[in-house]
Amino acid sequence: MIKKLLLTPGPIELTPAVRQSLVANSIGHLSPTFTTTFQNALNNTKRLFKTTNGQPIIISGSGTLGWDLFGSNVVNRNDSILLISTGFFSDSFASCLTGYGAKVDKLDAIPGHIVPLKTIQEKLQKNNYKAVVMTQVDTSTAVLNDVQGISQLVKEFSPNSFVVVDGVCSIGCEVFEFDNWNIDYCLTASQKAIGAPPGLSISMVSPRLLKYVMNERDTTDQVTSFYLSFKKWLPIMESCIQGKPSYFATPPVQLILSLDVALKELLDATPRGLDERIEKSSKTSDWFKQQLTKELGLKMIPQDPQYTAHGLTTIYVENPADLIKFLADNGVFIAGPMLKSIPPYARVGHMGVSAWDNDNNQHITRCYELLREYCTTKSKV
Amino acid sequence: MIKKLLLTPGPIELTPAVRQSLVANSIGHLSPTFTTTFQNALNNTKRLFKTTNGQPIIISGSGTLGWDLFGSNVVNRNDSILLISTGFFSDSFASCLTGYGAKVDKLDAIPGHIVPLKTIQEKLQKNNYKAVVMTQVDTSTAVLNDVQGISQLVKEFSPNSFVVVDGVCSIGCEVFEFDNWNIDYCLTASQKAIGAPPGLSISMVSPRLLKYVMNERDTTDQVTSFYLSFKKWLPIMESCIQGKPSYFATPPVQLILSLDVALKELLDATPRGLDERIEKSSKTSDWFKQQLTKELGLKMIPQDPQYTAHGLTTIYVENPADLIKFLADNGVFIAGPMLKSIPPYARVGHMGVSAWDNDNNQHITRCYELLREYCTTKSKV
Numbered sequence: 001m002i003k004k005l006l007l008t009p010g011p012i013e014l015t016p017a018v019r020q021s022l023v024a025n026s027i028g029h030l031s032p033t034f035t036t037t038f039q040n041a042l043n044n045t046k047r048l049f050k051t052t053n054g055q056p057i058i059i060s061g062s063g064t065l066g067w068d069l070f071g072s073n074v075v076n077r078n079d080s081i082l083l084i085s086t087g088f089f090s091d092s093f094a095s096c097l098t099g100y101g102a103k104v105d106k107l108d109a110i111p112g113h114i115v116p117l118k119t120i121q122e123k124l125q126k127n128n129y130k131a132v133v134m135t136q137v138d139t140s141t142a143v144l145n146d147v148q149g150i151s152q153l154v155k156e157f158s159p160n161s162f163v164v165v166d167g168v169c170s171i172g173c174e175v176f177e178f179d180n181w182n183i184d185y186c187l188t189a190s191q192k193a194i195g196a197p198p199g200l201s202i203s204m205v206s207p208r209l210l211k212y213v214m215n216e217r218d219t220t221d222q223v224t225s226f227y228l229s230f231k232k233w234l235p236i237m238e239s240c241i242q243g244k245p246s247y248f249a250t251p252p253v254q255l256i257l258s259l260d261v262a263l264k265e266l267l268d269a270t271p272r273g274l275d276e277r278i279e280k281s282s283k284t285s286d287w288f289k290q291q292l293t294k295e296l297g298l299k300m301i302p303q304d305p306q307y308t309a310h311g312l313t314t315i316y317v318e319n320p321a322d323l324i325k326f327l328a329d330n331g332v333f334i335a336g337p338m339l340k341s342i343p344p345y346a347r348v349g350h351m352g353v354s355a356w357d358n359d360n361n362q363h364i365t366r367c368y369e370l371l372r373e374y375c376t377t378k379s380k381v
Numbered sequence: 382m383i384k385k386l387l388l389t390p391g392p393i394e395l396t397p398a399v400r401q402s403l404v405a406n407s408i409g410h411l412s413p414t415f416t417t418t419f420q421n422a423l424n425n426t427k428r429l430f431k432t433t434n435g436q437p438i439i440i441s442g443s444g445t446l447g448w449d450l451f452g453s454n455v456v457n458r459n460d461s462i463l464l465i466s467t468g469f470f471s472d473s474f475a476s477c478l479t480g481y482g483a484k485v486d487k488l489d490a491i492p493g494h495i496v497p498l499k500t501i502q503e504k505l506q507k508n509n510y511k512a513v514v515m516t517q518v519d520t521s522t523a524v525l526n527d528v529q530g531i532s533q534l535v536k537e538f539s540p541n542s543f544v545v546v547d548g549v550c551s552i553g554c555e556v557f558e559f560d561n562w563n564i565d566y567c568l569t570a571s572q573k574a575i576g577a578p579p580g581l582s583i584s585m586v587s588p589r590l591l592k593y594v595m596n597e598r599d600t601t602d603q604v605t606s607f608y609l610s611f612k613k614w615l616p617i618m619e620s621c622i623q624g625k626p627s628y629f630a631t632p633p634v635q636l637i638l639s640l641d642v643a644l645k646e647l648l649d650a651t652p653r654g655l656d657e658r659i660e661k662s663s664k665t666s667d668w669f670k671q672q673l674t675k676e677l678g679l680k681m682i683p684q685d686p687q688y689t690a691h692g693l694t695t696i697y698v699e700n701p702a703d704l705i706k707f708l709a710d711n712g713v714f715i716a717g718p719m720l721k722s723i724p725p726y727a728r729v730g731h732m733g734v735s736a737w738d739n740d741n742n743q744h745i746t747r748c749y750e751l752l753r754e755y756c757t758t759k760s761k762v
Contacts, residue, residue, distance in 0.1 A: 004406060004408075006406075006407045006408065006409055008409050008411075010631065011407055011408075011409065011410060011631065011634055012407065013407050014407050019404050019406075020404065022403035022404055022635060023400050023401065023403055023404045025385060025387075025400075026387045026392055026393065026394050026395050026578075027385075027387065027392075027714075028387055028389050028392065028714050028716075029392060029579070030389075030716075031714065059443075060441050060442045060443050060446070060579070060580050060582075061441045061442055061446075061608065062440075062441050062608070062630040062631050062632075062633075063630065063631065064607065064608045064629070064630035064631075065441070065442075065608045065630070067607060067608070068606055068607050068608045068609065071606075071607070072606070077604075092607075095607065096607035096608075099604065099605040099606060099607055099610075100604055100605075100606075101604060189631065191631060191634075197407075197633065197634060197635040197636075198410070198441070198631045198632065198633045198634055198635075199441050199580050199633030199635070199636055201441075222604075223458075223480065223481055223482060223603075223604040224480040224481075225449055225452075225453070225480060225481075225606065225609075226445065226448060226449050226452070226473075226476065226477035226480055227442065227443070227445045227446045227448070227449045227477075228449065228606075229480075248445070249443040249444065249445035249446070250391065250392065250443050250444065250445075250570065250572060250579045251443075251579065252443075252578065252579045252580030252633075252636070253392055253572075253578060253579055254403060254578040254579075254580070254635075254636075255578075255580055255633070255635075255636070333408075333409050333412065335409075335411075
């Protein structure tokens, strides 16, 4: 039987060790074993985000929940927020914040491009934003934003604005430095480049933003969520990071066990750890993209290699459903288009073990060969 | 090596089939395999709640998130809500609703008792509540509420009030009838009597409440959550229940697979299905409680057998930490007290396979024997 291969931009293929971690005997959420595992996972999440002072928050949820965590804990009615959109997910983040009463000033990139830094600078010079929000990689387009560049602009022209990053499709496969880049809030999820199953909302909060949420925010006459409250979760995360069990809401024990294993594979399984994993993944991505464009003559959505994601590839194709079916019939599962404003396209995910170990598992190679077969057959028709 | 046994009131021991389901190869959240599984799980969740018209909503989260789902989708500022408290979790549900601006009228039961129906009736006759909220089993006390009785009172004296039930520690191990009892909203979680790992928020919404949320609620000037929105989730759940893939936020694929297996074990593995599982579990509970009270002379928190939960047992003990340690040293993990207003106590969970198959696995028998050993030893000291 043909081995099935999940090459969507999340969820992704799991390593045998991650899969095996899920089948462990049930353990209590207040047991020493679980507390130690959660402690490891929290500390390793800090290493993953490259932060020493950031506060990790890991709870049951999806990537989407991370938007609400920011909205619910930070946004007051009529707060002005600059949101730099590079696709569907940036737009959805904007909708989410609007629900919390924010006045969202949305800068839309031309599909396939980033918003020019100069445009952002002008906005920052003219307005007073509580936060500047961006998506490092919008999974709908594969455009890679210049998070470092935008954050530098904020530091220079609007230093009081919080810098907020959706890192769902980037953390673990793109260069990201929470501390060095002065990020205040970054959210991600477990099922993309981290390489765990879906079901965990993973966020990092800067000391500056945490101080605002805990002490400075005026919540008079504001709706406050219970499950989403940093004030509820902070003592729990602080306690767990010190190795002491603590309870607010029951954590998803098995998923935390798998996160712990996935993070160790990402951070500690090779001599140079995360950097090495990211380099290997990028190399796979570069090779795949080059084959598709140079060998098969396909065109990608992102127009500039500097602003092209490494965790997925978006290619314009005449009939995405037909291509997806051909690959699925051959055991390889990729994803369809999300934006309707541009010509039809397909999305191939190459995150986690499929990307950093393509030399051995040939996942991306196999996908390329099938794409080549498809293109060759179609061009003959 | 001694077999470890998790007998907390959630998470619980998983069956081998449920554990094995977690280790399946990664599948996409829009794949036909996943969609069919989710469809089964949604339909079986309706059978679990005994409803034909209820709308199930299953998302990443914990039991606690279910409180926020109600608060976020239903509660407007200054809404008046009657909350009948039988312990810590009822009180927390009240705090949650207060955060959404509700004026919560809280009726506190005397610990170990329910609130008399007459007291509730008086409240309903004097006031105009948007909702009447209760916990079927408060995990902090093991008091079993008279949900059917209270709901009948609401129907008679305040028919416009929504009837809301926290079923976290009851769905799957107590008699519960969503349709027959006229319940409007009931929330539960995956890790208790359902017998799946923690990480799923499972709710049921009546057509009447759904109509209110979708069409009638005035959300002008209200904060609206994104991830928690019934308006966002309803089309997804409706689509999945029809077997068509649909996307809002990535579902926790592995946990849904395990929920599907757990529900089948609960509903379809025996000739009389759920009723048989509940009866078997109750029989184990009755035997365990009788042994503890009659043989060991221990006293339980609930004072009336009619209002005593079947999924856990709470017993007053002089030194809970000492008892818990003795059991843990022997491989059996139980839980400590939660309420500080009453004498110290311990909590033993007996839900899922440990309860409905004690004849074979002897989980609860082993726990009882250790408790007997502990009591005998202590009384000799």
